[in-house]
Amino acid sequence: MPQFSIFSWFGFPVPMEERFKLIKMAGFEGVLLWWSDEHAAVDGDKSLQPEMARRNGLFIENIHTPIEECINGLWTNSAAGDEFERILSGCIVACAEHAIPTAVVHVSRGDNPPPPSQIGLDRIKRLLETAERKNINIALENLRKPEFLDFIFSNIQSDRLGFCYDSGHENCYTPGADFLAKYGSKLMALHLHDNDGTDDYHQIPGEGSIDWSALLKKISGTGYGGAIALEVANKIPLCGETPASYLKKAFGAAQKLVNYKEADQLLDIVAFENYRR
Structure with missing residues (x-):
């Protein structure tokens, strides 16, 4: 049976210890950690989270590296680029210190980043040298500009460099791009969430316009054996929704996705379509 994981920040500002307990109680077995100090007032010291998650019976699938203003500096000879590389x-x-196998990375930000460059490529190569020494994977996430992934993957080959597929980003930013057809063989992580195609709402699968039957067949076709990983957040709050009720709903949706996980088995499409209604 597949495992299920969820992003540790699912939209409710509750203390991390309580958050991990609720995630485990809902049925999830793993978490994706947000590796930033952005929510430190609620989340506390991020370096304490791996042990805290494991103490609550959760495995840590990956971390999401910070989404900083200096991201686009990666591609320029600048102090911002030096800072983001650091x-x-x-x-x-x-x-490596916390025995977490993968770091998920954004390599651009917004609609008008500087173009891909040799400077950026050299920065990524240096990061990969560190990753290879420490046996850590770097998974690059699909965003608004597919040309960055095309440029990097066509110029760098490493077993430690792979792809994080974000279903919501493809649906609202680059519909029809079919990143899984391009980079499914490099798939190291999943960010599964839904939206209506107009913005990145991080809704629970089934609440937006993504064709999940088609998408999960594609994921199955890549041979990916990792967890069913949700990157959902309660951005459109419903009256009376609690952290526990939200997580229960999310876990139910994740279980329904299993209907599409095995490409060679009969898919329970009717059940999922009834669920969407």
Whole structure:
């Protein structure tokens, strides 16, 4: 049976210890950690989270590296680029220190980043050298600009460099891009969530316009053997929704996705379509 994981920040500002307990109680077996100090007032010291999650019976699938203003500096000869490279290098080292196998990375931000460049490629190569020494994976996530992934993957080959597929990003930013057809063989992580195609709402699968039957067949076709990983957040709050009720709903949706996980088995499409209604 597949395992189920969820992003540790699912939209409710509750203390981390309580959050991990609720995630486990809902049925999830693993978490994706947000490796930033952005929510430190609620989340506390991020370096304490791996042990806290494991103490509550959860495995840690990966960390999400920070989404900083300096991301686009990666591609320029600038102090911002130096700073972002330093941040990412620290995240790779933290993965090794905390026995976390993968760091998920954004390589651009917004609609108008600078173009892909040799400077950026050299920065990524240096980060990969660190990752290879420490046996850590770097998974690059699909965003608004597919040309960055095309440029990196066509110029760098490493067993430690792979792909994080984000279903919501493809649906609202680059519909029809079919990243799984391009990079399914490099798949190292999943960010599964839904939206209506207009914005990145991080809704629970089944609440938006994604064709999950078709998508999960594609994921199955890649041979990916990792967890069913949700990156959902309660961005559109419902009256009376609690952390526990939200997680229960999310876990139910994750279980329904299993109907599509095995490409060679009969898919329970009717059940999922009834669920969407």
